[in-house]
């Protein structure tokens with residue numbers, strides 16, 4: 001009788017099948033897939049999150065969650081970042097070759113700064129460039145240091161004290177490298193664990209599974 005009963009089956013089809021129904025879809029952890037397309041929400045017709053059917057089936061799976069990391073470093077570095085400081089976009093081996101050709105030999109052997117921007121694109125900058133500058137002041141999907149052998153990735157890490165990305169950012173790194181057509185390892189060659197101390201607020205790089213603040217000896221979050 002009412003218009004609302006017209007599409008009950010369709011409405012059910014659009015509801016995400018979440019294990020933890022209490023968590024918003026974009027916060028559900030541990031359900032990554034190889035697909036790197038960031039989760040997209042349809043604004044929703046009834047106020048709830050709905051997977052839009054405009055995307056191909058493999059992209060519509062709720063499991064494709066990418067976490068964005070906001071900048072957490074010194075404010076003065078953020079103030080200096082702008083669209084003018086953004087790193088070189090690498091979307092193909094030719095892009096990387098061209099950029100590397102502009103570096104001197106000594107620099108090519110050292111790790112470069114990289115970020116994966118919110119579009120999933122790899123951006124690189126000379127060593128010691130701030131990650132926040134490379135990202136143009138924006139949030140990122142991943143950040144760290146990388147070395148190249150030709151257009152093959154040698155070493156790659158999540159070392160960025162500006163964004164403190166965790167090891168779970170790897171799938172976004174892998175997807176960006178794959179999209180750029182660059183050979184890569186199967187994971188980070190060095191993984192860093194960053195924790196801000198809840199007591200003193202200082203940033204710690206956790207070593208040897210020792211989750212104690214080196215500044216105030218307070219306990220650090222384990223997960």
Ligand SMILES: [Zn+2]
Pocket residue numbers: 197198199200201202213214215216217218
């Ligand atoms: Zn502390």
